[in-house]
Amino acid sequence: MNDWSQALSRFSDTTAGAPVATHSGNRGLDLEEPLLFEQDKPGRCGVDLPEPPVLVQDRLGGLARTAPIGLPGLSEPEVVRHFTRLSRRNYAIDSGLYPLGSCTMKHNPRLNEKLARLPGFADLHPLQPISTVQGALALVDQLAHWLKTLTGMPAVAMSPAAGAHGELCGMMAIRAALNARGETRNRVLVADSAHGTNPASAVACGFTVESIPANDRGRVDLAALKALLGPDVAAIMLTNPNTCGLFETDIIEIAEAVHAAGAFFYCDGANFNAIVGRVRPADLGIDVMHLNLHKTFSTPHGGGGPGSGPVVLAAALAPFAPLPWVVHGTDGFDLIEQPDGDAVASFGRLKGFHGQIGMFVRALAYMMSHGSDGLRQVAEDAVLNANYVLAGLRDVMTPSFDGPCMHEVLFDDRFLKDTGVTTLDLAKALIDEGYHPMTMYFPLVVHGALLIEPTETESRATLDQFIAVLRALALDARSGKADYFAAAPVLAPRRRLDETAAARCPVLRWTPAPALRSAAE
Amino acid sequence: MRYLPLTDADRGAMLASIGVPSIDALFRDVPAPARRDGLVDLPRAMGELEVERALGRLAARNLGAGSVPSFLGAGAYRHHVPASVDHLIQRGEFMTSYTPYQPEVTQGTLQYLFEFQTQVALITGMEVANASLYDGASACAEAVMMANRLTRRRKAVLSGALHPHYRATTATHARFTGFELVETPAQPMGDEALVPLIDDKTACVVVQNPDCFGRVHDFTALAEACHAKGALLVVVVTEIVSLGAIVPPGQMGADIVAAEGQSIGNALNFGGPHVGLFATRERFVRQMPGRLVGQTVDAEGRRGWVLTLSTREQHIRREKATSNICTNAGLCALAFTIHLALLGEAGFVRLARLNHARACALADRLALVPGVAVLNDRFFNEFTLRLDRPAAPVVEALAERGVLGGVPLARLFPDRPDLAPLLLVAATEMNTDEDIESFAATLTEVLS
Secondary structure (H helix, E strand, C coil), rough: CHHHHHHHHHHHHHCCCCCCCCCCCEEEEECCCCCCHHHHCCCCCCCCCCCCCCCCCCCCCCCCCCCCCCCCCCCCHHHHHHHHHHHCCCCCCCCCCCCCCCCCCCCCHHHHHHHHHHHHHHHHCCCHHHHHEEHHHHHHHHHHHHHHHHCCEEEEEECCCCCCHHHHHHHHHHHHHHHHHHCCEEEEEECCCCHHHHHHHHHHCCCEEEEECECCCCCCCCCCCCCCCCCCCEEEEEEECCCCCCCCCCHHHHHHHHCCCEEEEEEHHHHHHHHHCCCCCCHHHHCCCCCCCCCCCCCCCCCCCCCCCCCEEECCCHHHHEEEECCCCCCCHHHEECCHHHCCCCEEECCCCCCCHHHHHHHHHHHHHHHHHHHHHHHHHHHHHHHHHHHCCCCCCCCCCCCCCCCEEEEEEEHHHHCCCCHHHHHHHHCCCCCCCCCCCCCCCCCCEECCCCCCCCCCCHHHHHHHHHHHHHHHHHCCHHHHHHHHCCCCCEEECEEHHHHHCCCCCCCCHHHHHHHHH | CCCCCCCHHHHHHHHHHHHCCCCHHCCCCCCCCHCCCCCCCCCCCCHHHHHHHHHHHHHHCCHHHHHCCCCCCCCCCCCCCCHHHHHHHCCHHHCCCCCCCHHHEEEEHHHHHHCCCCCCCCCCCCCCEECCCHHHHHHHHHHHHHHHHHHHHCEEHHHCCHHHHHHHHHHHHHHHHCCCEEECCCCCCCCCCCHHHHHCCCCEEEECCCCCCCCCCCHHHHHHHHHCCCEEEEEEEEEHHHHHCCCCCHHCCCEEEEEECCCCCCCCCHCCCCEEEECHHHHHHHHHCCCCCEEEEECCCEEEEEECCCHHHHHHHHHCCCCCCCCCCCHHHHHHHHHHHHHHHHHHHHHHHHHHHHHHHHHHHHHCCCCEEECCCCCCCCEEEEEEECHHHHHHHHCCCCEECCCCCHCCCCCCCHHHCCEECCCCCCCCHHHHHHHHHHHHHCCC
């Protein structure tokens, strides 16, 4: 404990200035790296390709490119070094706790990477004859079976490419089902703690959005919801457990009220990690839910994708699922790629080809590794770890709601009141301590939110250290070290970046310096 | 379980420090009827070796495109990816990082996305590009919706030679958000008359280059016709390598380019994940969908990068966002950036010329096969054949003989019996002279 507080006092003495300046601009292992475009030597190339044969006449219809493109020339060692250096400027789950709430940053097993790269999966063309891809279709079918069994739902749409894409899929299925019933319902009720993608997805399907208020227990206000329901409500969208890290205790009554009003119940499955193997969404009355394979089922986040967002569907919505469908045919598996036959009511296509097959391989490998027993343990350990963090911090930080949490714990900024330190400052101070910050200022239902999701793949020792650091920071904040917090981070590859300037006068690409440009012209 | 660090002793001690008797106490908010005591009906945990065997068996039931002569394209292309690309994208610092919300500790991701945006803008001949979308088809739909916002009109004209998956994806959005599509029928021969379809209600015209029959077009006059009516030109590119050989859409007057980037750096992956590229004019940037990285400085005046113009996005604007997209195709964009960095100007142009030369060699050889006519007089690395019988059974027969001989257009246009004899074939740098000879010989045998 002493080591931490000593370290902090040392930093707080240096708030006014930067750490030691060097001649190179580098700082030990932290190496400055110019842009690719600033390392250009015309003609240099990192790939040795054969000289193309001279064509008597090209067949480009007179449209051969003549103008230079402007791509830089680098050799392979320079490219490898460039991206290796860049990689070292990233925080990652491989290097430490990544407690971003509602993002489920858990360990990404390398077995899954190995299997996704088997030529029998990675080197398949999506339009090969169906007879040559039976194993890949069997894989889709097996993953679908796991997802349906874990959620208790009868059907799953596999093609959505991410969680928000899954939301779009689910809301389109609802719209299609309403159209088939001859009903025009245009209102969608969205919990005010919902991810921003929920209202954006509903609007992208032509719905209007209204907010459902939360009660003082951080859950949907059932009475307020009932008052909002009516014959023009198409659906409600809830996250469960919600983004306050709480299970919606009234969820069965909510589902009953929604169904009684003739509406559908969309559940955002971003937080499925908290309940996998212990609670089946079908038993809660949910009609449709997307699953982020890159959250609960550990496919890598990759710095922002690729993801995968299969959508489980109740029987009433299943006929409208997007194309393509993997089905059991007379001669093995088949793909339905057009809205006919069994898929005649399908609402159409959401992307090219069949879905994020590479992510399916990873997710299925993860599920098979855990099994039914291991997945249940995932939920239990994820919830245990979050509650352990809550117990370790509840006396120095301010939990927003009473009682146990699920897989993530929400604090607000009451504990920072009158300290001059903000949620943002605290998050930035965590960076100096070697941690990625928690989710900040989300959900919007509490002031200065700090949402921590440790996940099940963190050890008790890691959590103990994290708790100790946050306790020390909370005490520092109250002991008048606001100047340090306002300056943090001081030890990261960059200090705070000027986001206002970036937005006011956007520089979205590299361009040659004016002198170079005029010389080239 | 090898991925779970907690021991039973840890769990007991942690429950004690939380002050609850059992894990069940932490799930007390779950309504009783929904609590499940037993395990779901699925297999139990498996070791690494067992999982590897089980999925290895599934992989072995597929015919890998690289194990036989393969000539499939139609929006996904088999190219050589240098070994360093896959090595670098598997560095944990890239692969296991999140969307770069905390720029001080994600400069690596932010800098490569800035480089990616620049590369995409350069090869498409556009001014700005975003940090990727899911794939080419969803990028096409986003482009049409962006054109609707920019022009405040709600009608799009789609070329009949647009990839049917792109048409279908756009049509899905049109149906649900309520805009009109004017679609012309697919015509493998002759020019389509799009200009007469443009009126003062048209938001955009969507065309593809090379188109889904492999033809290369000059859209300069079409762009002018669009602009004369206040409409925008959206150009789709499904084979991004083509831009090393042909005039880019930006130079033809395109306003938005929606493209598939899989060909650079990424495997076929049976159709996904791939990477959507999206580029436009600088003046349209505030109506653009998706993440954008911008350059700025830190508190010490050092150059750095941040996510910017977030007021377009769902996490800030919620129901008023330009798109609902959040997660995009980050790691596939990284693979694209690394591969294109390795190629550089010289390599990219040479790769494109190689592809064109391979396709010319293939076209010349297949034209000699009895019962085969090459329809295209201009193409990049893909062209359409007319066979003397339906193409789909021919492709099946070729597969049985160990050749993946292209995409029968009946698969993409099942409601067009007149296109049943057409076969779309592609050649890339991966196809050797022996592959081409093998294809031609096997096709001769199947057709005889």
